Amino acid sequence: MGDIVDLSPLKPLVKTIDFRVFVSLWCGVDMRKTCFSGLCCSVSGGGSLPSDYDRCRSLLSGLEGSESSGCVYPVQDDCRTTVWTYQENNDRALDSFQPDEELKRKKRISYVRRRKDIYKSLGPGNKAEDATLLAFGTLFSAPYKGSESYFDIHESPKDHRLQNLLEKIEFLPFAPEIMAAGTELAKSKIKEPFLCAQLRLLDGQFKNHWKSTFSALKEKLKSLEVEMKTNKNSGSVHIFLMTDLPRANWTKTYLADIAKDGKYQLYTLKENDVLQTAEKLMAAEHGIRSGFLPEIRGNTNKDCDPVQLPEILLYVEESVCSCASLGFVGTAGSTIAGSIETMRKNNVCKL
Structure with a gap:
């Protein structure tokens, strides 16, 4: 995505890392086969055995062992059950969209969708606080479990830093x-x-x-x-x-x-x-x-x-x-x- 979209307007506000560099550093996996030019090859070499890829995939995708290690906290809430909000005073409230009875029967839906405050659910005082990495959805090719996240956060008048970021990401041009x-x-x-x-x-x-x-x-x-x-x-x-x-x-x-x-x-x-x-x-x-x-x-x-x-x-x-x-x-x-x-x-x- 960073190759396609111009992320430079966000640089003063958000620290990012290319996924290839991240996996190379975090897991020691050689990612050079995904590179096109010299700089990428220089920083994505990894150096560990190829078998470490499976361990890395398991760790970052929130599969067995990730949460218990305290290293990665996998956020299991997906767009079917959760709408993430911030400072709206509606934590755990039912979302306005709910599947009707016909859709429930047709798709065998047994869940409801709630609005969750991201700070209250994942901020201080929660299990996620102790993790080094907070992972939304799934990474690599982990089993799909409705892994898309739904963020309904468009403004934050009480938090000027976040408000500035939201305004910046409203439009990001192509490279x-x-x-x-x-x-x-x-x-x-x-x-x-x-x-x-x-x-x-x-x-x-x-x-x-x-x-x-x-x-x-x-x-x-x-x-x-x-x-x-x-x-x-x-x-x-x-x-x-x-x-x-x-x-x-x-x-x-x-x-x-x-x-x-x-x-x-x-x-x-x-x-x-x-x-x-x-x-x-x-x-x-x-x-x-x-x-x-x-x-x-x-x-x-x-x-x-x-x-x-x-x-x-x-x-x-x-x-x-x-x-x-x-x-x-x-x-x-x-x-x-x-x-x-x-x-x-x-x-x-x-x-």
Whole structure:
């Protein structure tokens, strides 16, 4: 995450450590196979036997022995049963969302969801106080137990330090390499004012809102056509399409209708289009450099064995959409759409 998102605004407020460095130091595991450049290789070498990985996985994932050792306190409360709050005076109260009787029968749900004050539950006077490491959810590949945590902490007027942090994390931009790639693609590939449409079939919300999403896109296109006629502009409407559906599969879909219509000019990206950006991003080593670094002995430019580049297409697409001057049509409830809206609100695109 530290390679993808620009964490520099948080540096004065929060101490971080890259997971590769952490596991190398904490467990002695050699993490160099996850590195791309020299600094990472220099600080992630570990040095213990490979079998220590299993012990480390067990320890950090809250499996048997972790809590009793006093070393790690695994937080077992997950998003199904717990909503974490802070200074709301509602500790242990029932959350407003509870599964109805039909959902309970359908999903065999036997639990209720409560709101818990994180300080009262995990602060001074609790078992967690004596632990060196507080672990939320699961790490490595521990058995999934609904491990996502739900934090409903948006403001803290009584705690100015935390309030400052919450304001900082409300929006964290992508790394400069990703933002630069999106801006350059908008400039050099599209070249004209354009509309961005997010139509990702694998987006969890698309299957629930696909009708309203397509309807919103149709209305937006009609509006743009009227505006162009009013301005006596006879050119095409330029559309950047953020989709995971290959063009070969557009047959008999609304996308195919748009693609065939001469009034529109469509643009899409493929993973191959952003390989150079992925290489630049990994070479920059933002994740390693943004956090704690141990003392480095020897050469910091050690050669690493080639590793698979991360898939960054989605992030570059989001940065392109932040530059869409004709507007944005996204899927209701989608975290991706929400991310793009936040980027546009903060005017991150510098064309």
